[in-house]
Amino acid sequence: xxxxxxxxxxxxxxxxxxxxxxxxxxxxxxxxxxxxxxxxxxxxxxxxxxxxxxxxxxxxxxxxxxxxxxxxxxxxxxxxxxxxxxxxxxxxxxxxxxxxxxxxxxxxxxxxxx
Amino acid sequence: xxxxxxxxxxxxxxxxxxxxxxxxxxxxxxxxxxxxxxxxxxxxxxxxxxxxxxxxxxxxxxxxxxxxxxxxxxxxxxxxxxxxxxxxxxxxxxxxxxxxxxxxxxxxxxxxxx
Numbered sequence: 001x002x003x004x005x006x007x008x009x010x011x012x013x014x015x016x017x018x019x020x021x022x023x024x025x026x027x028x029x030x031x032x033x034x035x036x037x038x039x040x041x042x043x044x045x046x047x048x049x050x051x052x053x054x055x056x057x058x059x060x061x062x063x064x065x066x067x068x069x070x071x072x073x074x075x076x077x078x079x080x081x082x083x084x085x086x087x088x089x090x091x092x093x094x095x096x097x098x099x100x101x102x103x104x105x106x107x108x109x110x111x112x113x114x
Numbered sequence: 115x116x117x118x119x120x121x122x123x124x125x126x127x128x129x130x131x132x133x134x135x136x137x138x139x140x141x142x143x144x145x146x147x148x149x150x151x152x153x154x155x156x157x158x159x160x161x162x163x164x165x166x167x168x169x170x171x172x173x174x175x176x177x178x179x180x181x182x183x184x185x186x187x188x189x190x191x192x193x194x195x196x197x198x199x200x201x202x203x204x205x206x207x208x209x210x211x212x213x214x215x216x217x218x219x220x221x222x223x224x225x226x227x228x
Contacts, residue, residue: 036219043117043205043219043221044205044219046217049216091157100211100215101162101173102147102159102217104149104156104158106155106156107156
């Protein structure tokens with residue numbers, strides 16, 4: 001079956017540090033890949049997505065590239081801010097069949113210190 | 115416009131009681147999903163509705179769980195004879211349908227079974 005593996009957390013960084021959060025997946029076919037974010041006290045929201053190999057999703061300074069050869073979708077940001085403190089979830093959706101349910105990783109908590 | 119809403123936001127119930135959770139999707143969204151997030155875990159898919167098609171119930175953990183949706187509107191998730199392991203945040207999401215459409219999540223219902 002499909003699965004998503006995220007690096008273990010939590011992660012604590014100083015403001016303006018470089019961020020990488022690793023995500024790898026196992027899926028049949030060609031899934032769509034997503035990063036969701038949950039800010040403190042808020043609901044889950046889409047951060048970025050990529051729907052085919054070599055696509056780069058980007059939003060709010062975050063980027064992730066769909067790497068089919070390494071089955072990865074690592075999240076990066078060049079300079080994190082305190083406001084980026086949140087829980088980040090990597091997810092995939094299989095593009096086969098009628099059900100486009102999301103398969104999530106366990107999530108990782110990011111804390112950014114001023 | 116209005117997002118996905120869920121009620122109640124919190125529910126504490128005694129073991130063995132039945133509970134009903136409600137989800138109001140975004141108007142016009144044909145697809146509706148229920149997920150569960152247990153402490154320290156990623157989100158688990160429970161059930162998927164798409165228009166008038168038969169729902170995909172493949173993620174329901176036991177026959178104590180059931181869900182209904184009337185047309186393309188409100189959905190209710192019912193858990194009968196609740197157990198302590200049912201304690202989790204139950205999230206609802208809706209989308210315009212298909213793997214490439216963003217799923218919009220509600221704030222969730224936190225269920226605690228004592």
